[in-house]
Amino acid sequence: MSELVLPCEKELLLQVARGDEHAFSLLFNTYHHHLGTHIFRITDSLExxxxxxxxxxxxxxxxxxxLTSVNNFKAYLFVVSKNHALNxxxxxxxxxxxxxxxxxxELISNTPEVIENNDYYNLLDEAIDHLPPQQQKVYLLSRHDRLKYDxxxxxxxxxxxxxxKYLQVATHSITNFVQANHNAAVIILVAGIFF
Known part of the structure; x- marks a missing residue:
């Protein structure tokens, strides 16, 4: 692996620290491809x-x-990026x-025991109805229309x-609502699958 070295990197970092966009552009153009390859190895996802x-x-x-206190920009950049990738x-x-x-x-809702009890579906619909409008719309677009985040x-x-975030909060709210309002048999069934 060849080392990327910028002439007068310390001076370039000082220029960036002062807000020089051209210097920043040079740093970006020098490191972004190499960094992207490194991060791809960690994430296994181009996106x-x-x-x-x-x-x-x-x-x-x-x-x-x-940046004025950074002595090795490449190492600094790779640590910042690796930490962000892991997060x-x-x-x-x-x-x-x-x-x-x-x-x-949803799998539980298709078991014979639950299919016989339409209350579960009604409870799920009621939980969705209790969501704030934006969360409800996001949830329905994701789960019913099968749209991706983008x-x-x-x-x-x-x-x-x-x-x-809306999908996480909606999912949590629906799960809590169903668990709090469904009969004990289904709660035990849900607990058995999750734990």
Missing amino acids: LAEEVVQDAFLKIWLNRET CLRKLAKERIVQKSIENI EIASKMGISRETVK
Whole structure:
């Protein structure tokens, strides 16, 4: 692996710290591809790697004054990016657990015991009806229309992160509502699957 070395990197970092966009552009153009490849190895996702690289450089720009104390920019950049990638992966893992929980609830709703009891479906509909309008719309677009986060964000004119947050909160609210209002037999069945 060849080392990327910028002439007078320390001077370039000082220029960036002073707000020089051209110097920042030079740093970005020098490191973004190499960094993206490194982050892709960690995340195994091109989309997530691109997001992490952009976020890392945004964070560096927003905190550019701290660059004056950086002695090895490449190491600094890679540590910032790796930490952000790991945080994103943890968040993604939590989202997948929530998604799996919803799928398990939907699977439970298809068991013969529950199919005989239409109260479950009514309770699920009631839980969805209790959601605030934006959360409800995000939830229905995701679960019923099977739209992806980006599609929902575009359709509703909100950010992808807002879509993810609304979906997490909605899922949590629905699960709590169903558990609090459903009969004990189904709660035991749900607990058996989740635990």
